[in-house]
Amino acid sequence: MPASLSLEAIGDDTVQMMRFWRRLLNDGQAGLGDEAIGRWPNRYWVAEITGTHPRYKYERRFLSGKKDYANANSVGSRGVRVWFVLKEGKLYEIKSPVSWHRSERYFATVREGLVVQLTDDEAGAMVAAMEGPCQASDR
Secondary structure, eight states, X not given: OOEEEEEEOTTHHHHHHHHHHHXXXXXXXXXXXXXXXXXXXXXXXXXXXXXXXXXXXXXXEEOOOEEEOTTOOTTSSSSOEEEEEEOTTOEEEEEEEOSSSOEEEEEEEEETTEEEEEOHHHHXXXXXXXXXXXXXXXX
């Protein structure tokens, strides 16, 4: 049974504004926006862990969420929620802002329709199990 996860997109108005200006400058002159403003990544994300990666430890597939502005303030800096659908038995890494200056990063899975937070060791065991005994012994 799938589960839904909601994260607050704190400061989403600023991220969206900076992306707008970067795209506008890039439309005027290729690469100008990238040079002047740079990339503004989301402060939140949910990624499905699909295996190991030689550089980043885990191979990730980032999920798209649906934004909900129902409880947002007038500028969209607080109260914007992003909803993700998580599937049972999959391993996820989640980055969730908890304040303007701090974010939590953790592993989770879905059990009986509930999102369950995992320790790093539990997440590592799930990755080892998904890769099978042959690949796990090669490390």
